[in-house]
Amino acid sequence: MKDKKYWINLIIGLAFVFLFRYLPAPEPLTPVGVQIIGLFIGTIYMIATIHPAFPAFLAITILITTPLYNFKTAFASSFGSWVPIFVMSILFLSHALVKSGLVKRITIWFMTREIAKKSPWIFLSLFFGSIFVLGFFIDVFALQAFYFSSVAMICTELGYEKKSKFANAMILGVTFLIVTIGASTGFQPHVAIVLGLYNTITGSTIGLFEYSAWSFIPLLLLFVSFMLIIKFIMRPDLSNFKSFDATKMLGELPPMSKQEKYTGIIYLIVVLGWFLPGFAKMIGWNSEIIKTIGSYSLVWPAFVGMILLSIVRVKGEPLMDITKAAKEGVPWHIVFLIVGNMFLADALTNEATGFTAFFTQTLEPLTQGASPVMLFFFGALFTMILTNIGSNSIAGIIGFQLVALLINDPQVLMLVALPVAFATRIAVMLPSSFVGTGMAYGNEWVDAKKILPYGFLFVVVALSILMVVGWPLANLIFN
Numbered sequence: 001m002k003d004k005k006y007w008i009n010l011i012i013g014l015a016f017v018f019l020f021r022y023l024p025a026p027e028p029l030t031p032v033g034v035q036i037i038g039l040f041i042g043t044i045y046m047i048a049t050i051h052p053a054f055p056a057f058l059a060i061t062i063l064i065t066t067p068l069y070n071f072k073t074a075f076a077s078s079f080g081s082w083v084p085i086f087v088m089s090i091l092f093l094s095h096a097l098v099k100s101g102l103v104k105r106i107t108i109w110f111m112t113r114e115i116a117k118k119s120p121w122i123f124l125s126l127f128f129g130s131i132f133v134l135g136f137f138i139d140v141f142a143l144q145a146f147y148f149s150s151v152a153m154i155c156t157e158l159g160y161e162k163k164s165k166f167a168n169a170m171i172l173g174v175t176f177l178i179v180t181i182g183a184s185t186g187f188q189p190h191v192a193i194v195l196g197l198y199n200t201i202t203g204s205t206i207g208l209f210e211y212s213a214w215s216f217i218p219l220l221l222l223f224v225s226f227m228l229i230i231k232f233i234m235r236p237d238l239s240n241f242k243s244f245d246a247t248k249m250l251g252e253l254p255p256m257s258k259q260e261k262y263t264g265i266i267y268l269i270v271v272l273g274w275f276l277p278g279f280a281k282m283i284g285w286n287s288e289i290i291k292t293i294g295s296y297s298l299v300w301p302a303f304v305g306m307i308l309l310s311i312v313r314v315k316g317e318p319l320m321d322i323t324k325a326a327k328e329g330v331p332w333h334i335v336f337l338i339v340g341n342m343f344l345a346d347a348l349t350n351e352a353t354g355f356t357a358f359f360t361q362t363l364e365p366l367t368q369g370a371s372p373v374m375l376f377f378f379g380a381l382f383t384m385i386l387t388n389i390g391s392n393s394i395a396g397i398i399g400f401q402l403v404a405l406l407i408n409d410p411q412v413l414m415l416v417a418l419p420v421a422f423a424t425r426i427a428v429m430l431p432s433s434f435v436g437t438g439m440a441y442g443n444e445w446v447d448a449k450k451i452l453p454y455g456f457l458f459v460v461v462a463l464s465i466l467m468v469v470g471w472p473l474a475n476l477i478f479n
Contacts, residue, residue: 009049010091016042017062025354029362032066033353039063044394052391055335056340063343068350078343082299083196087189088335093267094138095329096309096320100263103134103143106469108253111150111246120241125227125286128173132223133179135188137271138213144436148443150412155445158240163447166236171446174457175428176226179436182425184219185212192298193338193396194421202410206417206478207278207357208298214418214477216376218462220471225461229454258314266308266319273301324449329357338393347402360405373471379403384459387427392434396424415474419466426462429455 020038025031039062046055047338064074097103110130131147140336151170160166183209195206230236277294280287293301309320326332348355367375382403387395400420407413427433429452431441437455441448 004052009046013042013046013050013055017047017058018042025359027354028357029354030352031070033355033358035066036068036344036347036350036353037355039182042390043340043344047337047391047394051333053336053340056336056343059344063347066347068175068347068352074343074422077346078339081196081200081339081342082297082338083193083200083342084335084338086192086196086297086299086302088330088339089299089306090189090192091330091334092306092320092322092325093270094310095325096263096269097138098143098323099329100260100319101257102264103138104146105253105256105260106130106134106145107143107150112253116246116349117244120238120244121227121231121242123244123246124173124230128177128223128227131174131177132181132219135178136184136216137267139222144174144178144439147178148439148445152445154244154246158244159403160240162445164236165234166238166240168447168450169230169234169236171440172234172451172454173226173230175436175440175451176455177223179428179434180222180458180462181219183422184215188425188426189334189338190392190396191421192401193342193393194417194424197342197397197400197404198414198417201404202413204410204414206414207281207294209275209278210282210477211418211421213282214470214473215422217473218465219424221465221469222458222462225386226458227467229457229461233457234454245369259319262312262314262321263309266305266312269308270301270305273304274298313327334393337391338397341391341394341397345397348398349401349405356405359402363406367406372409372415373467375403375407375412375416376419376471376474377467379416380463380470382421383420383423384426384463387424388429388433388455388459392424392427395427396420399424411479414478418474418478419470422466423462426459428458 016038020041021031021035023034023038025034029037039059043055044057060074060078063069064071097401107130110126110133111123113126116126123344127150131143134143145390148171151167151174155162155164155167155170158166179343182190185191191211193246195208195211199205224278273293276290279285279289281294306320307320310322312319320425347353370378379399381397382394386399400417403416403420404413425434428437433455437451439445440451
């Protein structure tokens with residue numbers, strides 16, 4: 001049955017790739033434009049139904065045969081872009097941080113604070129708060145399995161049944177927060193994609209510090225909103241908490257190891273390399289050294305961190321063995337997915353395809369004369385729709401590329417890049433929305449039927465926060 005489904009999906013995808021080109025090209029589309037659209041649809045379809053990586057290689061292989069590219073230009077537009085290299089380095093660094101045990105230590109530290117025993121709501125706030133805090137430094141998706149197992153332990157210890165209101169609230173809380181906190185900083189993979197595209201299109205940059213300063217308050221309000229949803233809408237029974245002690249369940253934390261200390265220090269150095277140029281610019285600090293570091297691109301501090309993690313050793317072992325990390329800790333399909341889809345987006349918007357003129361001509365009547373705030377809203381809404389029905393990377397790449405076609409003012413485009421980057425991770429409705437959301441649908445502790453309605457509510461709340469708080473805050477920071 002699985003093989004039959006695979007072959008059906010493969011045939012459908014390849015039909016778009018190879019047969020769509022024979023459709024007539026309505027003006028101003030060109031024949032090669034129709035071919036690229038078919039390649040785009042087929043690739044996205046196969047990524048969603050078959051495999052996240054190999055369709056991207058198929059797209060690159062076919063694009064080289066079109067009049068738009070040769071091998072050299074194709075490589076420069078795909079693997080030669082700094083964005084997938086930056087995402088790759090983030091994945092290496094995150095793996096090292098998780099493997100050191102430091103991230104798990106911070107999580108357990110939150111849950112075992114003495115104040116957590118005073119109220120179940122304080123415990124839940126600290127439990128979910130650990131996700132919020134860690135998410136500003138790494139992509140905590142790597143920790144979702146750990147948090148799920150913690151929920152199972154907590155529910156079992158307290159006597160809550162599977163799919164109870166409490167279990168639903170815990171699994172949904174872990175999932176929604178882990179998925180959305182990925183919108184926190186510019187060194188989160190999906191945010192980095194959009195900020196990188198903005199740099200490619202305009203030649204200007206949105207600093208990681210400035211983006212993080214902007215995203216913090218909307219995410220904090222989203223966190224508070226979800227806690228209120230748990231309290232007043234989900235309304236789980238918390239009476240079993242009377243005798244709960246997280247320390248007894250999780251045990252006392254051992255002393256911090258040298259591996260944790262050194263890895264944490266190196267990661268902090270990398271974060272400072274990312275944040276300091278933007279912070280210095282914001283406060284008017286004219287340091288030549290910081291300006292120089294900022295001119296080296298975001299990849300440079302990440303590579304410095306990877307080198308230091310490889311050099312520093314504890315008990316004869318490096319803090320990060322790059323060979324092992326490449327095998328165990330880096331989901332290469334994400335890198336390949338980004339490479340292929342950035343290349344596809346570049347091809348789709350190539351002047352020779354006529355797609356830019358076609359898309360602008362079709363949508364311009366709807367957006368002509370639209371105010372910046374309406375474009376801000378459109379960017380957020382459009383990306384949230386895309387990210388919930390498909391890939392986050394595709395939503396960021398295609399969503400921003402298409403929105404950018406409608407905006408001529410670089411300042412407005414910068415403002416619109418913010419909600420597009422943010423919205424790529426508001427992906428909490430369907431199993432296809434995000435890997436973490438799919439994991440929740442398969443978790444035995446949650447009633448899967450609850451995910452879609454609460455996910456929709458969460459998306460509406462996130463969009464509302466972006467408009468009420470995110471828009472004025474963007475104008476305050478970036479104008």
